Amino acid sequence: MAVVAARRANVVGLGLIGGSVGLALRADGWRVSGSDADRRRAERALEIGAVDAVDLDAEAVLTIVATPVAAIPAAARDALGRTSGAVSDVGSVKAPVVMAVGDPRFVGGHPMAGSEQEGLDGARADLFEGAVWVLTPDDGTDPGAYSTVQAAVAAVGAEVVALPPDRHDALVAVVSHVPHLTAAALMRLAAEGADEHRALLRLAAGGFRDMTRVAAGHPGIWPDICGENRAAIVPVLDRLTAALGELRAAIDADDRGRLLGLLEEARHARLNLPSRLARPADLAEVRVPVPDRVGVLAEVTTLATELGVNIADLEIAHSGEGEQGVLILLVEADRADRLFGGLVARGYRPGVGRLE
Amino acid sequence: MAVVAARRANVVGLGLIGGSVGLALRADGWRVSGSDADRRRAERALEIGAVDAVDLDAEAVLTIVATPVAAIPAAARDALGRTSGAVSDVGSVKAPVVMAVGDPRFVGGHPMAGSEQEGLDGARADLFEGAVWVLTPDDGTDPGAYSTVQAAVAAVGAEVVALPPDRHDALVAVVSHVPHLTAAALMRLAAEGADEHRALLRLAAGGFRDMTRVAAGHPGIWPDICGENRAAIVPVLDRLTAALGELRAAIDADDRGRLLGLLEEARHARLNLPSRLARPADLAEVRVPVPDRVGVLAEVTTLATELGVNIADLEIAHSGEGEQGVLILLVEADRADRLFGGLVARGYRPGVGRLE
Numbered sequence: 001m002a003v004v005a006a007r008r009a010n011v012v013g014l015g016l017i018g019g020s021v022g023l024a025l026r027a028d029g030w031r032v033s034g035s036d037a038d039r040r041r042a043e044r045a046l047e048i049g050a051v052d053a054v055d056l057d058a059e060a061v062l063t064i065v066a067t068p069v070a071a072i073p074a075a076a077r078d079a080l081g082r083t084s085g086a087v088s089d090v091g092s093v094k095a096p097v098v099m100a101v102g103d104p105r106f107v108g109g110h111p112m113a114g115s116e117q118e119g120l121d122g123a124r125a126d127l128f129e130g131a132v133w134v135l136t137p138d139d140g141t142d143p144g145a146y147s148t149v150q151a152a153v154a155a156v157g158a159e160v161v162a163l164p165p166d167r168h169d170a171l172v173a174v175v176s177h178v179p180h181l182t183a184a185a186l187m188r189l190a191a192e193g194a195d196e197h198r199a200l201l202r203l204a205a206g207g208f209r210d211m212t213r214v215a216a217g218h219p220g221i222w223p224d225i226c227g228e229n230r231a232a233i234v235p236v237l238d239r240l241t242a243a244l245g246e247l248r249a250a251i252d253a254d255d256r257g258r259l260l261g262l263l264e265e266a267r268h269a270r271l272n273l274p275s276r277l278a279r280p281a282d283l284a285e286v287r288v289p290v291p292d293r294v295g296v297l298a299e300v301t302t303l304a305t306e307l308g309v310n311i312a313d314l315e316i317a318h319s320g321e322g323e324q325g326v327l328i329l330l331v332e333a334d335r336a337d338r339l340f341g342g343l344v345a346r347g348y349r350p351g352v353g354r355l356e
Numbered sequence: 357m358a359v360v361a362a363r364r365a366n367v368v369g370l371g372l373i374g375g376s377v378g379l380a381l382r383a384d385g386w387r388v389s390g391s392d393a394d395r396r397r398a399e400r401a402l403e404i405g406a407v408d409a410v411d412l413d414a415e416a417v418l419t420i421v422a423t424p425v426a427a428i429p430a431a432a433r434d435a436l437g438r439t440s441g442a443v444s445d446v447g448s449v450k451a452p453v454v455m456a457v458g459d460p461r462f463v464g465g466h467p468m469a470g471s472e473q474e475g476l477d478g479a480r481a482d483l484f485e486g487a488v489w490v491l492t493p494d495d496g497t498d499p500g501a502y503s504t505v506q507a508a509v510a511a512v513g514a515e516v517v518a519l520p521p522d523r524h525d526a527l528v529a530v531v532s533h534v535p536h537l538t539a540a541a542l543m544r545l546a547a548e549g550a551d552e553h554r555a556l557l558r559l560a561a562g563g564f565r566d567m568t569r570v571a572a573g574h575p576g577i578w579p580d581i582c583g584e585n586r587a588a589i590v591p592v593l594d595r596l597t598a599a600l601g602e603l604r605a606a607i608d609a610d611d612r613g614r615l616l617g618l619l620e621e622a623r624h625a626r627l628n629l630p631s632r633l634a635r636p637a638d639l640a641e642v643r644v645p646v647p648d649r650v651g652v653l654a655e656v657t658t659l660a661t662e663l664g665v666n667i668a669d670l671e672i673a674h675s676g677e678g679e680q681g682v683l684i685l686l687v688e689a690d691r692a693d694r695l696f697g698g699l700v701a702r703g704y705r706p707g708v709g710r711l712e
Contacts, residue, residue, distance in 0.1 A: 174545055174546050175546055175560040175564045176563065176564065178542070178545075179542055179563060179564050179567050179568075180563065181600070181603050182538060182542065182567070182600065183567065183622070184603070184618065184619050184622035184623075185596055185599035185600050185603060185622075186534070186535055186538065186596065186599075187622040187625045187626045187629075188599050188618070188621055188622050188625060189530055189534075189592065189595055189596055189599055190530050190531055190625065190629075191621070191622075191624075191625030191628075192595075207532065207535060207536065207539075207569075207570045208531045208532065208535050209629070210566045210567065210569060210570075211535050211538070211539065211566065211567045211570075212622075212626050212629070213563075213566060213626070214563045214566075214567075215619075215622045215623060215625075215626045216623055216626040216627055217623070218623070219616055219619030219620055219622075219623055220616075222615070222616075222619055223612035223613075223615045223616045223619075224612070226607045226612075226615055227607070227610050227612050227615075230607045230608065230610065233607055234604060234607060234608050236545065237600055237603070237604045237607075238604070239545055239548075240541055240542065240545055240600065241597055241600055241601070243541035243542075243544050243545055244537070244538065244541050244593055244596065244597055245597070247537050247540065247541060247593070248590060248593045248594070248597075251582045251583070251586045251589055251590060251593075252586065252590050254583050254586065256579035256580070256582075256583050257579075259578065259579045259582055259583075260575055260576075260578070260579045262540065262544070263540050263571075263575030263578055263579075264575055265544055265547070266539070266540035266541075266543040266544050266547075266571045266575075267540075267571060267572055267573070267574070267575055268547075269543045269544060269546065269547030269571075270543045270568050270569075270571045270572040271572055272547075273543075273546075273560060273565070273568070
């Protein structure tokens, strides 16, 4: 199955992320067509080499929708109607988008990369180098579409992490959205009464500056993100308030032992925050006979993510003899056993082979 | 009045800060005696050149107490009893310490500097270069003692910011203590359920890593700091909870306009966060005839801080003809008018002269 033979892609929406996707795919040898609601921006993208043409290529195997979150469903449905390839997006919120689009050829995506410099002029071919790029296959996802999107994401240098859409949304609420809101809240606190006493804020040391830096960004995209992801954000805000309340209670009671315990827990967690994976040198192949039923792809890729196993490549081979296929996963050699064990525990019967 | 003619100092407590004070004062030509509850640490300080002698020099014009917060009052009173010089400290909380010591020759201090490397082995002569160093004179502070401490702080390269003790405590609660607690709370949130899903935390992007970095530090000193400063910290935690509640309400109601407004406010505040002052090139002298009454020094130095005027040097000249003296302040030339105006508004009759 030649998944990405055509190597022709569309990018819809040419800001920082869309422009960078165009540059990165072109650097990998793809032919990229691009469009933007703002015609002048599309022409600028052509000028800087982020796209080969201002157009939507009906024969592209892949369309990446990189518009603001609110515009994704309509743009994705448009691309699904005009091409027969896979369609993905780069929005910060996934469950509402995946539900709104509701098509087997649509795979939700979210590259965890950004830049201080916003807009098309900040676009870089290496923006995704080493970044985590979440894909959110669900029960209805077409394996061929998933494989196409994954290959393209790997081609731009990112590491794919597969998660169910709602799981992604809960996680980014914890590691991105609520921290952003917290930075804003801390900053507003420091600003209270600061008009008369601005000079005193010079006391703010590096830690405070680090913690509030994100609050300096343009807030333009945040109301939409928070609106779309409020089902995940509101409970996380409540958990944060509860965690602060625990600390407050220990301090108010001058219970220094209890406070030390809470801070030790936090320290332990921070020291154990996993770092980004380096690119693996040795790869192994894990072959998993899978029934041709909904949800298998999502189950296997999500299991790999939960086990900390990076899937470097993925292919589906159909036996042609019935309802069985073989899922071929390329993973780091020293993690293959872990994935093998996880698959066996879930009732699969995988085989492992080391690559030359 | 030769305030610091002797250039002999004691440092009590030889960790990161005490060791760095010793190195910096010695680099400036001072003779430094030092002591520590741990005799081996004092000997190590002698070895690395942080002190000239392991001792308490009874003729030192200045003793800096750099012990943990809880040990400061006893160490400061001991130094006040054994020397006739000024005594200061470097604790993160000021009002309880200043009240506990209660001596005109004691000036509370707090250098806003630190290092990733803790302990004496992290000590550096340039640790305070360009840092803010808060001094907290109050109604009872002796001007000669204040002047001695200020000259030493300036000699190690720090910029003095004068604040009333309780004002300092409220400010560090906002810009240091509560942000630290918040980082811990965010980290504990992210850690919930992370045992099964550690790999997912690889999603945590740079912003989250920045916001939680301080939580990785040894929590050892925090229970004491939070205990001593709980009168300031608890209300700030309550204000933070209220600010998070405002954001939560806007998100829960999907009021995107309101949310945008709150985030815009935070952005404005962050962009206006004053940066550290560069060292001024031109200095001007402001001479302020002052009555010899309590509180004048604290009033003038605090006024300068509130006006954003850095006092590079300070001296008191007594006329010898009664109860009047002259406070001589050295400030940046382009801020002298502002200080002049502020002093006039408070009923002083200052004069300004530009230095050669």
